[in-house]
Amino acid sequence: MTDNAIEIHGLKKTYAATGRSPAKEALKGIDLDIPRGSIFGLLGPNGAGKSTLINILAGLVVKTEGTVKIWGFDQDKNPRQSRAAIGIMPQEPHLDPFFTPAGSLDVQAGLYGVPKNQRKTAEILELIGLTDKADAYARSLSGGMRRRLLLGKALVHSPQILVLDEPTAGVDIELRNMLWQNVRKLNDEGMTIILTTHYLEEAEEMCDDIAIINHGEVIVRDSTANLLGRLDSKTLVITPDSPADLPALPDTITGQKLANGMLTFTYQSGTTPADQILNIVRDAGITIKDVKTQEAHLEEVFLSLTSSK
Numbered sequence: 606m607t608d609n610a611i612e613i614h615g616l617k618k619t620y621a622a623t624g625r626s627p628a629k630e631a632l633k634g635i636d637l638d639i640p641r642g643s644i645f646g647l648l649g650p651n652g653a654g655k656s657t658l659i660n661i662l663a664g665l666v667v668k669t670e671g672t673v674k675i676w677g678f679d680q681d682k683n684p685r686q687s688r689a690a691i692g693i694m695p696q697e698p699h700l701d702p703f704f705t706p707a708g709s710l711d712v713q714a715g716l717y718g719v720p721k722n723q724r725k726t727a728e729i730l731e732l733i734g735l736t737d738k739a740d741a742y743a744r745s746l747s748g749g750m751r752r753r754l755l756l757g758k759a760l761v762h763s764p765q766i767l768v769l770d771e772p773t774a775g776v777d778i779e780l781r782n783m784l785w786q787n788v789r790k791l792n793d794e795g796m797t798i799i800l801t802t803h804y805l806e807e808a809e810e811m812c813d814d815i816a817i818i819n820h821g822e823v824i825v826r827d828s829t830a831n832l833l834g835r836l837d838s839k840t841l842v843i844t845p846d847s848p849a850d851l852p853a854l855p856d857t858i859t860g861q862k863l864a865n866g867m868l869t870f871t872y873q874s875g876t877t878p879a880d881q882i883l884n885i886v887r888d889a890g891i892t893i894k895d896v897k898t899q900e901a902h903l904e905e906v907f908l909s910l911t912s913s914k
């Protein structure tokens with residue numbers, strides 16, 4: 606038995622040419638293992654191939670080449686088992702306006718062949734906060750409630766893996782918090798979570814491991830901590846007690862005086878101790894009123910890896 610929730614080898618997808626658009630190689634040979642029990646982030650700029658990859662996992666797009674194993678089941682050899690292991694919360698709420706949330710969950714459970722006595726409709730409605738809307742028509746639900754219902758629908762067959770495609774794009778803070786609370790709860794109970802997001806801060810906060818995809822290739826796959834550690838550049842921001850100019854600095858430190866009078870010093874924390882900067886500032890006769898450091902963020906790692914390609 607493998608420890609991976611998902612194993613992808615040599616995965617390629619070429620969309621056939623249509624009309625005036627030429628054929629498009631959206632995935633160029635992806636190798637990716639996603640560990641069981643993790644919260645895994647799939648990041649990449651627009652058009653990188655994330656949706657194509659997720660749609661292949663969901664069985665909505667047919668791959669051109671390669672193998673995909675979901676919870677140990679080869680998608681080609683064991684299509685039913687591999688489909689049963691994964692639940693997908695899609696980006697866009699496509700809901701039948703005449704179904705109630707309870708009805709919608711029931712129909713979805715039926716599609717997955719979940720026997721009536723094993724359905725968890727009430728439990729799922731409770732989790733997504735729609736118990737009091739159980740019998741309301743879908744068309745009367747707010748955008749946020751529809752999103753929550755999509756999450757519920759992804760859970761009806763108790764999948765081991767939950768995939769969330771841009772779950773928080775355009776949602777308000779309250780809904781975002783609720784989604785993340787649910788995701789953490791499900792993950793604590795053992796569910797493997799895969800999510801794509803454009804919000805890098807969110808990926809930084811939520812994900813144990815991250816893969817960045819660009820132009821149909823995985824360009825990096827590492828733990829979030831290691832990715833952040835790759836950039837050991839830090840910035841020290843000093844507020845002087847009275848107006849002060851930037852002191853002379855060695856080549857290893859880049860200084861800047863901001864319009865508001867603050868002085869910033871950017872340095873590599875592996876080779877330059879912060880103390881050296883503080884000493885230079887004090888030796889220049891500057892009294893420090895306040896000091897803070899800024900760490901590198903995933904955004905910088907992401908930009909450094911994808912912007913030049």
Ligand SMILES: Nc1ncnc2c1ncn2[C@@H]1O[C@H](COP(=O)(O)OP(=O)(O)OP(=O)(O)O)[C@@H](O)[C@H]1O
Pocket residue numbers: 620621629630631649650651652653654655656657658
């Ligand atoms: N059905 C399709 N037919 C032809 N080309 C497609 C099709 N779907 C996607 N593509 C192309 O494949 C490439 C990858 O698209 P994909 O939607 O997978 O990227 P993405 O990373 O999900 O982007 P986004 O974040 O914008 O959703 C793009 O160049 C896109 O134009």
